[in-house]
Amino acid sequence: MAQARSHFGRSIAAHAVLLTYTVIALFPVFVIVINSFKSRKAIFSEPLAVPTPATFDLIGYATVLKQGDFFQYFQNSMIVTVASLFFVLLFGAMAAFALSEYRFRGNLMMGLYLALGIMIPIRLGTVAILQMMVASGLVNTLAALILVYTAQGLPLAVFILSEFMKQVSDDLKNAGRIDGLSEYRIFFTLVLPLVRPAMATVAVFTMIPIWNDLWFPLILAPAESVKTITLGSQVFIGQFVTNWNAVLAALSLAILPVLVMYLIFSRQLIRGITAGAVK
Amino acid sequence: MGTDVAQRRPIRWHIGVFLAPAVLVYTALMILPLAATLNLSLFNVTEARETVFVGLANFRRLFGDPLWSEAFWNALANNAWFFLIHMIVQNPIGVLLAALLSSPRLRGAAFYRTAIFIPTILSFVIVGFVWKLILSPIWGIAPGMLDAVGLKALFVPWLGKEQYALTALALVSVWQFVGIPMMLIYAALLSIPDEVLEAAEMDGITGASQFWKIKLPLILPSIGIISILTFVGNFNAFDLIYVAQGALAGPDFATDILGTFLYRTFFGFQLQLGDPHMGATIATAMFGVILLGVCIYLFGVQTRLRRYQF
Numbered sequence: 309m310a311q312a313r314s315h316f317g318r319s320i321a322a323h324a325v326l327l328t329y330t331v332i333a334l335f336p337v338f339v340i341v342i343n344s345f346k347s348r349k350a351i352f353s354e355p356l357a358v359p360t361p362a363t364f365d366l367i368g369y370a371t372v373l374k375q376g377d378f379f380q381y382f383q384n385s386m387i388v389t390v391a392s393l394f395f396v397l398l399f400g401a402m403a404a405f406a407l408s409e410y411r412f413r414g415n416l417m418m419g420l421y422l423a424l425g426i427m428i429p430i431r432l433g434t435v436a437i438l439q440m441m442v443a444s445g446l447v448n449t450l451a452a453l454i455l456v457y458t459a460q461g462l463p464l465a466v467f468i469l470s471e472f473m474k475q476v477s478d479d480l481k482n483a484g485r486i487d488g489l490s491e492y493r494i495f496f497t498l499v500l501p502l503v504r505p506a507m508a509t510v511a512v513f514t515m516i517p518i519w520n521d522l523w524f525p526l527i528l529a530p531a532e533s534v535k536t537i538t539l540g541s542q543v544f545i546g547q548f549v550t551n552w553n554a555v556l557a558a559l560s561l562a563i564l565p566v567l568v569m570y571l572i573f574s575r576q577l578i579r580g581i582t583a584g585a586v587k
Numbered sequence: 588m589g590t591d592v593a594q595r596r597p598i599r600w601h602i603g604v605f606l607a608p609a610v611l612v613y614t615a616l617m618i619l620p621l622a623a624t625l626n627l628s629l630f631n632v633t634e635a636r637e638t639v640f641v642g643l644a645n646f647r648r649l650f651g652d653p654l655w656s657e658a659f660w661n662a663l664a665n666n667a668w669f670f671l672i673h674m675i676v677q678n679p680i681g682v683l684l685a686a687l688l689s690s691p692r693l694r695g696a697a698f699y700r701t702a703i704f705i706p707t708i709l710s711f712v713i714v715g716f717v718w719k720l721i722l723s724p725i726w727g728i729a730p731g732m733l734d735a736v737g738l739k740a741l742f743v744p745w746l747g748k749e750q751y752a753l754t755a756l757a758l759v760s761v762w763q764f765v766g767i768p769m770m771l772i773y774a775a776l777l778s779i780p781d782e783v784l785e786a787a788e789m790d791g792i793t794g795a796s797q798f799w800k801i802k803l804p805l806i807l808p809s810i811g812i813i814s815i816l817t818f819v820g821n822f823n824a825f826d827l828i829y830v831a832q833g834a835l836a837g838p839d840f841a842t843d844i845l846g847t848f849l850y851r852t853f854f855g856f857q858l859q860l861g862d863p864h865m866g867a868t869i870a871t872a873m874f875g876v877i878l879l880g881v882c883i884y885l886f887g888v889q890t891r892l893r894r895y896q897f
Contacts, residue, residue: 318794322687323695329684330702332762336717337705339728355728395612403609406602418606425617427815427881429823431846432874433620435627435853435867440620459616462609491601520710522826527854542712542830552726555716562713570708574701578770 337563344368344556351552368557372544375554378561380533381540388450388536389518392457396514397507399458400465401473405495407466408473409481419470425463430456431523441528448531456524461514468513472506473499505579512577519566537562625874627867645868655865659872661840662848665753669844670821672757673764678813680761681768682806686798688769689776700773704766711763715830718759722746746831749841756842760827764820768813775809776802808892815884822877825850845873 342358343351350363357363372378407419430437437456438447446452476499484494500507525539535543541562548554570577631641649655684703688696706714721728722745730742745755779802787793787801825846828836834856836843851859853866 319690319693322690322693326684326687326699326703329680330699333703333706333765336721336762337709339721340717352726355726355731395608399609399612402605406605410599410602412599412602418610422609422613425613427819428621428874428877429819430617430621431823431825432870432877433617433624434849435863435870436620436623437616439623439863455612455616459612462613466609492604495605516708520708520712522710522712522829538710538712545712545716555720559713559716563709566708566710566713567705570705571701574704578700578704 340556341560341563344553344560348553351556365553368551368553368555369561371548371551371554372557372561375544375548377532377535378537378540378558381535381537382565384450384534385519385537388453388457389515391450391454392461392518393511393514395454395458396461396465397511400462400510401469401500401503401507402495403462404466404469404473405499408470419466422463422466425460426467430460434523434527438527446528448529448534450529450534452528453524453534453536456528457518457521461518464513465510468510469503469506472503476502505576508573508576509579512573515569516566519569537565621874624867624870627864628871631864645864646872649865649868649872658840658843658848659869662843662845663876665842666822666824666844668753669757669760669824670818672754673761673817673821674814676758677761677765677817678768678810681765681813682772682810684765684769685772685776686802688773700770703769706763707766709763711826712830714759714763715827718762719746719831722755747838749838752832752838753842756827756831759831760824763827764817767816768810771809771813772806775806779805808889811884811888811892814888815881818880818884819877822873822880845869845876849873 339355343355345359345366346363347365347367350357350359350365354363359365403422407415407422441447441452446455480498481494484498489497520538521536522538522542525536529535530539541558545555545558548558628645629640629642630638631645632638649659684699687693688699720726724730724742724744730739733739733742743751745751783801783805784797787797792800822845824844828842828844828847829850832838832842834847834851834854836847836851849866849869852869853861853863855861
């Protein structure tokens, strides 16, 4: 009986701590979003109140959609993220297959070489990357960003995917070989479908830093027509510091797509982290 | 299989085809630029606009010439403080949350996990501005909330004061990233086999002492990985400071870290022109710092941590 009560007490305490931290984590986001729907006066007089019919106002959103080219920015971010993701997954899976499937001289060295990039951030090469992009005329193109992000995502992708590819049964691949499938067919039709869950995990891990990156868009592609949404909102908010409605609305608009993507993929992401760490 | 033996090691072209795209992109955009940057730090431009080899002179300037060294050591010290705050605040909170989350039969664990991880997926731009607004004395959310609990006197415009700004930003960064240690430790705790815990319970070790005596030693390798990830991330940080305080990392460079220092040097700011050679020198110094940290971890820490295979 005493034990049951102490267990009950402990579980209440656990909920209290977790709930407190959840509030700390969500409160700032919540404040921004509710205030983006209020009139300027209400933002200042009652910052913590939810919008009521009296204080409801969409003026901030109207300003943002009129002034900033947010659809263009959004489209640019989408193109960059999807294209980089495609190349990271395709090239990463191919390299991971070669490293995990075949024994050849230099296999281990190649694996270590590709893993270097997990620890050394690509940003340190920025000076030379910019010079290279200037020389090849790729500055202010989305291609420059796609190339850099592909290189940035590859090391982790190869590392995670080769762990998973080692688990694909040899019997299956050998059965394919006996049936006369080429190595390419074995990779694309037998192995790839089996590592799809791992691919989804890598996709989520790769996607978030690309979507959120400010450094490379700022340096490689700052022109208006190729701005990503992260850089676009940074510049836009910087210009409208005193227009609180517009700033709050722009922030809410920037939060929304990431939040939706996260809620769709969160199970995948969490499963990926927990599976990866068990190793 | 039979053909392999008959032809005695034919060249297996497919291995090359599988490896080539990844290796080419990775080498061209990561390894070569990194090497070129390290190389660039050994050159400089003379008065006659000629590029000449200067050996380690750039580093002597960076570490010794007061014009540069003051800013560099300031940035390095700030960066070290930034990292320290993460280690002493972010990781203990992460461990605590993970330990609570992994307690058996906890209702709503999935909800807490998902919610607490949300700040981590937001971009620095959002996080920087959101906190700038909340801490702003103009809007008054922070002073208003302190007022509600009778502590209004404690309010200071933290981001505007030299002595508080860096700590405040480090704590904002902790707020954003606490989800990562939480998740990794949570995963490590889940992977502890039930038999170990049951054996501990048989011996009467439960609750908090079970955590300190059984679980914590078992998750030390994960804490090591988190520490090195935090180290690399912190010494490479830029975005949050840039968004919240601008490239000048105000007030009076109190929040200047290596990333913002590199950006200012490379691109120039206000009246100072950008300098790719000194920029490359700073990048090389950052490379050195990160490499040192990774080596200390790999050879000093990781080999000493005992790993248990279940």
